Amino acid sequence: MNAVPPLTTEPNLPQGCTNLRLRQLMRAVDQHYDREMSHSGLRTTQYSLLSHVVKLGPLSPGDLARAMKMQPSTLTRNLQPLVAAGWVQLGEGVDGRSRSVTSTPEGRAKRSEAQRRWKAAQLSLNSRLGPARVAALHRLVDECMDLLSEATQPESTGGAHV
Numbered sequence: 001m002n003a004v005p006p007l008t009t010e011p012n013l014p015q016g017c018t019n020l021r022l023r024q025l026m027r028a029v030d031q032h033y034d035r036e037m038s039h040s041g042l043r044t045t046q047y048s049l050l051s052h053v054v055k056l057g058p059l060s061p062g063d064l065a066r067a068m069k070m071q072p073s074t075l076t077r078n079l080q081p082l083v084a085a086g087w088v089q090l091g092e093g094v095d096g097r098s099r100s101v102t103s104t105p106e107g108r109a110k111r112s113e114a115q116r117r118w119k120a121a122q123l124s125l126n127s128r129l130g131p132a133r134v135a136a137l138h139r140l141v142d143e144c145m146d147l148l149s150e151a152t153q154p155e156s157t158g159g160a161h162v
Contacts, residue, residue: 029125036121040114047114049078050103053088054111058102060093082107 033044042050052068053059059067065075079101082088087107093100103111126134 032125032128033118033121036117036124037114040110040117042110042114045078046082047111047118049075050082050087050107050111050114053082053101054103054108058091058100061090061099061101064101085110087111 030044037044037047040047049068052064056064056067061075061079062072065072068075070078079088079090083090085106086104087110089102089104091100091102092098129137
């Protein structure tokens with residue numbers, strides 16, 4: 001009978017599940033931001049989406065989904081409350097078959113209001129964790145994202161297609 005070996009027994013190597021630990025950290029960070037953002041009437045995910053539309057729009061839903069590294073179906077679902085609130089409009093795109101996402105004047109005003117709450121949440125997080133730790137976390141996340149994106153890039157076939 002073969003026993004499953006532990007992930008590691010060396011003291012300097014990671015212990016436990018990285019995925020679980022990152023999810024726990026993300027929940028804590030999300031809760032921190034959502035507490036502050038609740039005063040604006042937006043959740044952090046809605047603020048991020050509205051900010052992208054204000055900065056990049058008008059643009060197609062597909063382009064917006066790619067810019068946010070999000071599945072199109074998730075984007076469509078997340079746009080619905082912003083459209084219902086009158087902060088974002090879905091209209092005709094460059095041709096009759098395409099759509100365009102744009103912010104409304106009310107949406108731009110809501111984003112401006114929410115930016116102040118977002119900044120307060122960020123400053124509060126910086127204060128709680130310390131600016132050096134937050135900067136180190138940003139660098140580590142960026143490095144990990146780069147390494148993970150390199151690992152998922154398809155290998156070049158040298159132009160040959162099978």
